[in-house]
Amino acid sequence: MRNIYTLNKISSRGLKIFDESYSIQETLEAADAILVRSAKMHDMALPTSVKAIARAGAGVNNIPVEKCAQQGIVVFNTPGANANAVKELVIAGLLLSSRKVVEGINWASTLTKDVAKEVEAGKSAFVGPEILGKKLGVVGLGAIGVMVANAGQALGMDVIGYDPYISVDGAWGISRHIHHALSLEQILNEADYITIHVPLTSNTQGMFNAEAFSKMKKSIRLLNFSRDTLVNNEDLLHAIEKGTIDKYVTDFPVDGLIGNPHILTIPHLGASTPESEENCAVMAVKQVKDYLETGSIVNSVNFPRCEMAWNAAFRLTIIHKNIPAMIGKITNIIATEGINISDMLNKSKGEWAYTIIDTDTKVTDENVQNISEIDDIIKVRVLFK
Structure with a gap:
């Protein structure tokens, strides 16, 4: 019996897969x-029994990823499971950034008499441009960015996308009508609307700052449905004062942005759909189940993707440091133990590596212990069909 701890309420559609x-x-x-x-895990003491953590969502800021790696715990996320939900809200934000719909609704709700007359007299204050034919710059062409780019093109926009690290799946999914920007600067110089879809890293934090704003055209509409700190808010406010940013739409309300007429703050609704929650739960459960049963790793944030067809009686999975001669040490022990290797796969990601070894030779607890005693081996598991 394998035990699954649900730290938050997880969709029953996902749990039924177990x-x-x-x-x-x-x-x-x-x-x-x-x-x-979304539960915070940084202060949790995790027992040695834990082999995997799956976040039903894309961001893993609530999980101590590096600490988990050191303990041999594979951390999964669910990229793309909520992509459509976010894409739909981005398109809504794109339209709201142009047409002053929110402002008009708020104003209309204050009218109390001669409403039709007041509407006709006051509606000119809420004029805004159409998006048809305008240039949309998409920064980051992951699962969400590709969907936003394709949707923008379908709405008649001239779309340019930038992502120096675009995946094969992303490249396959993007419309041939999307123009490829050779640099971020090209998007900053050319776009009328810019939408951000990059992960938060040490390199991307605050990437939309005074320097970036200085390269933009006047009256840009900027959308951020990715992470709040990708934008330097102090520099943003200065850019609004200078007229560079006409409207900033963000899914991350924070102090200093509330009440500014040039800023629309949406209360983090990007993935808040029942379909998104179900999709994330299903993907998370499938990834955990596959890892526990076959040792396959897909969509881990701290270990490499590693999949191999299993055609032997036993499977060893080994989490270890990514250092020279480690594979030789492992195979030497295995040979000494009289275990015949049927197939093997090794992958690395940064300082961590993962090895799968299949064999028809019975693997004993003593074999596992001997492999575990190799320096820089983190965790060894034996699986069998």
Whole structure:
């Protein structure tokens, strides 16, 4: 029996994927895996039984990713599962940034008499341009960015996209009508609307700052449905004062942005749809189940993607440091133990590596212990069909 600890409420559609060999529990004791949404985990003491954590969502800021790696815990996220939900809200934000719909609705709600007459007299204050034919710059062409780019093109916009690290899946998914920007500066110089879809890293934090704003045309509409700190808010406010930014639409309300007529703050609704929650739960559960049962890793943020067809009786999975001669040390021990390797795969990601070894030779607890005693081996598991 494998134990699954649900740290937040997880969609029943996802949990139903677990069969009778799994137990869903509300305690951490003896848990093999943890399913989480937004709960903070940085101060949690994780038992040695935990092998995987799956975040039903894309961001993993609430999980101590590096600490988990050191303990041999694979951390998964669910990129793309909520992409359509976010894309739809981005398109709504794109339209709201142009047409002053929110401002008009707020004004109309204050009218109390001769409403039709007042509307006709006052509606000119809420004139805004159409998006048809305007240039949309999409920064980041992951799952959401590609969908936004394609939707913008379908709405008649001239779309340019920039992502130096675009994946094969992203390249396959993007419309051939989307223009490829050779640099971020090209988008800053040319776009009428810019939407941000990059992950938050040390390199991207505050990337939209005074220097970036200085390269933009006047009256830009800027959309941020990715992470709040990708934009330097102090520099943003200065850019608004100078007329560079006409409207900033963000899904991340923070102090200093509320009440500014040039800023629309949406209360973090990007993934807040029942469909998105279900999709994230289903993906998270499938990834955890596959890892626990076959050792395959897909969509991990701290370990490499590693999948191999399993055609032997036993499978060893080994989490270890990515250092020279490690594979030789492992295979030497295996040879000494009389284990014949049927197939093997090794992948690395930064300082961490993962090795899968298939064999028809029975793997004993003693074999596992001997491999575990190699320096810089983090965790060894043996699986069998």
